[in-house]
Amino acid sequence: MSIKNVHGRWWAGAACAGLLWGPLALSAAPLSAPAQRVEAAARQWLAEQATVKGLVAPQFELSLVERGGTAPAAACAQAVAVEAVETRYLSRMRFAATCPGSAGWQREWIVRADVSALVVVAAAPVQANRAMAEADLAQERRTLVDMADALPSIDAAVGQASTRALRSGQVVSPRWLVQPxxxxxxxxxxxxxxxxxxxxxxxxxxxxxxxxxxxxxxxxxxxxxxxxxxxxxxxxxxxxxxxxxxxxxxxxx
The missing domain is CATH 2.30.30.760 (SH3 type barrels.)
Incomplete structure (x- = not known):
């Protein structure tokens, strides 16, 4: 099997991505072979993005819904290619599986991802525009709407100020950080x-x-x-x- 993203980059070995990046989410019914490959591709994409963002101990839980008909896909004589069609929102990503050839087919799935990681939060209420010290911050596991909207390291926030006041336990967004x-x-x-x-x-x-x-x-x-x-x-x-x-x-x- 080969996997590519919308930029044409081919990924190899995605079939074992579920083994590398944590257990598969439980499904109400066993996934079809194309759906399993879509899930593996989605997990690999998430893992790569988490590495780029520097997330600490990321975990992924996925659910898949096939778009269109529910008839099982015919067996494919060639390698099925999985393409990331839309990945802007973790709550609604789109992946497509394609069986090439004249007798081939294409199916599309909506993939919903719950992503959590250890991120920087306020250890106590923090005033806006005040330089933060290490004692003001902690690292806790949170579910993320956007993997780019969280800090993986306390050091990245120490000495910085938040443009808005923070509640105790609130995630510190890098978008709010400025020099004090x-x-x-x-x-x-x-x-x-x-x-x-x-x-x-x-x-x-x-x-x-x-x-x-x-x-x-x-x-x-x-x-x-x-x-x-x-x-x-x-x-x-x-x-x-x-x-x-x-x-x-x-x-x-």
Missing amino acids: LLLKRGDSVSIVARNGLIEVQVPGEALEPGRRDQVVRVRNTGTGKVIRARVIEAGVVEPESMGQQSMGDQSRD
Whole structure:
């Protein structure tokens, strides 16, 4: 048997994918041979995607529904090809099995996948826009609607901030993670300018919020001049031109 996806890549050995990626889900009735091959192909596709996403200890439970007639497919004299037709939603994927040749046939199945894995969750309520520490996070098994919408590693969230408040036990989505706010509008800042071993610091006021490496408007409180400055850390900025100069020096080196 050979298996391909919609991009034309051929997969081999999918018939044993169920043995490699966990037990098959229990069915109300034994699956037909084409359905077994579809299930094996779906499991292999899920396993490959879980590896790409870095999921920890993924588990899959599948259910199949054949589209169209229920008459059993005729025996195929050649290798049956299984194609992933639509895999956007785990709850409703479409796979097709094709028996090639003039007397061949094609059948299509809806495959519904329940995917779970160990993912990062909030160990306690977390405020929005606050840098998260390791103690704020835990790893628990959750069922996933989208394999890309979960973090497999606590390290990936430590030091980051969530743009929305998190409930205890809530899955931490990578879509919500940003660098924490280091400046708020109106904060007092030190404007630091360096040239070799010489460093000059002058007081300033942040005119807009900023995260690490963002460029924001800052007022020099001594001269009243407004400049664009890059956020270095909480309460510290450097003139944007200094960062550009440093990059230029590195390129010359």
